[in-house]
Amino acid sequence: MQYKDYYKTLQVQETADQNTIKQAYRSLAKKYHPDGHHGDQLMANKFKEINEAYEVLGNSEKRQKYDYIRNQSSGTHGTAFDPSQFGYQFSKKRKKQNDGNDSGFSDFFDAFFGSEMNGGYRFDSFYSSAPFQSYRTADGNNTKQFAGAATDTTAVLQLTLAEAFHGVKKNIILRNGADEKTLQVKVPAGVLSGEKLKLEGEGGHAEESLQQGDLYLQIEIKENDAEKLDGLNIIQKLPVTVWEAALGGSIKINTLSGPLRFTLPPSTSSGKTFRVKGKGFKNRKGETGDLLLAVEIKLPTTFSLKEKDHFAALKDLSTFNPRS
Numbered sequence: 001m002q003y004k005d006y007y008k009t010l011q012v013q014e015t016a017d018q019n020t021i022k023q024a025y026r027s028l029a030k031k032y033h034p035d036g037h038h039g040d041q042l043m044a045n046k047f048k049e050i051n052e053a054y055e056v057l058g059n060s061e062k063r064q065k066y067d068y069i070r071n072q073s074s075g076t077h078g079t080a081f082d083p084s085q086f087g088y089q090f091s092k093k094r095k096k097q098n099d100g101n102d103s104g105f106s107d108f109f110d111a112f113f114g115s116e117m118n119g120g121y122r123f124d125s126f127y128s129s130a131p132f133q134s135y136r137t138a139d140g141n142n143t144k145q146f147a148g149a150a151t152d153t154t155a156v157l158q159l160t161l162a163e164a165f166h167g168v169k170k171n172i173i174l175r176n177g178a179d180e181k182t183l184q185v186k187v188p189a190g191v192l193s194g195e196k197l198k199l200e201g202e203g204g205h206a207e208e209s210l211q212q213g214d215l216y217l218q219i220e221i222k223e224n225d226a227e228k229l230d231g232l233n234i235i236q237k238l239p240v241t242v243w244e245a246a247l248g249g250s251i252k253i254n255t256l257s258g259p260l261r262f263t264l265p266p267s268t269s270s271g272k273t274f275r276v277k278g279k280g281f282k283n284r285k286g287e288t289g290d291l292l293l294a295v296e297i298k299l300p301t302t303f304s305l306k307e308k309d310h311f312a313a314l315k316d317l318s319t320f321n322p323r324s
Contacts, residue, residue, distance in 0.1 A: 006056050008077050065113075161228075165189065190283045238262075238293040242297060245267075248265050
């Protein structure tokens with residue numbers, strides 16, 4: 001199969017953020033959309049390549065896996081590529097038999113991101129850093145799977161901030177060729193990005209022996225726009241109405257440590273940050289940060305006629321000018 005350089009297809013750098021990737025995709029998709037090039041097969045193929053690239057790079061988990069493959073391989077766009085070096089044994093014919101139809105994407109995509117994935121470890125947001133390789137036995141008939149020369153394997157386990165805060169049980173699927181088993185991993189409360197959990201005896205085999213190594217799960221916390229970590233401090237957005245910002249008052253807030261009442265002072269501007277001591281992230285050492293509430297004034301999408309009249313009256317009454 002041919003190696004696919006998805007960054008080259010979308011004409012973006014490997015360091016591009018998700019917003020840049022989305023903008024690049026939209027621009028190229030508009031340029032090459034078949035509706036604007038009726039009957040042009042070259043344009044249709046280009047449009048399909050752009051969609052495939054965005055299907056991977058536009059998804060954080062698929063992009064993470066692709067970046068690993070990209071960094072470990074020496075392939076360049078359009079050159080021959082062998083997925084077995086990553087423990088994947090792909091058959092287009094077999095895939096069609098299993099799925100009933102073709103995905104519409106390339107063999108490269110189907111090998112790594114399609115429904116037919118053989119070999120290697122896998123689970124929700126997991127990829128192996130010591131990829132499985134195939135070694136043929138002396139009789140030339142059977143193939144066994146080993147994890148390269150190293151027995152220990154490191155993989156990334158992605159958690160939400162809430163899962164890291166409270167702890168969670170995760171079911172993971174370890175897969176080696178046709179062999180598959182499911183483990184339940186208990187992630188303790190208070191883990192942070194970069195920490196590792198050790199699963200003894202769940203790594204790969206050394207080429208020279210059948211001794212099983214250990215599997216290390218490296219924690220990676222996925223943050224969202226509403227809640228972020230800054231050390232042990234949790235930065236949480238606090239959406240408030242215009243009247244709450246103007247008049248102040250007691251506001252009920254749902255936090256990771258439970259609901260709390262916060263007294264918002266009058267005349268609070270959007271962007272103002274308030275600190276609540278001891279309500280941040282608690283690590284496994286028992287150290288706790290603070291909760292930082294970032295005020296964000298929100299307006300309704302529509303107003304009633306009476307609401308518009310009140311705002312109009314306020315406009316006529318007030319002499320405040322934020323731009324003066």
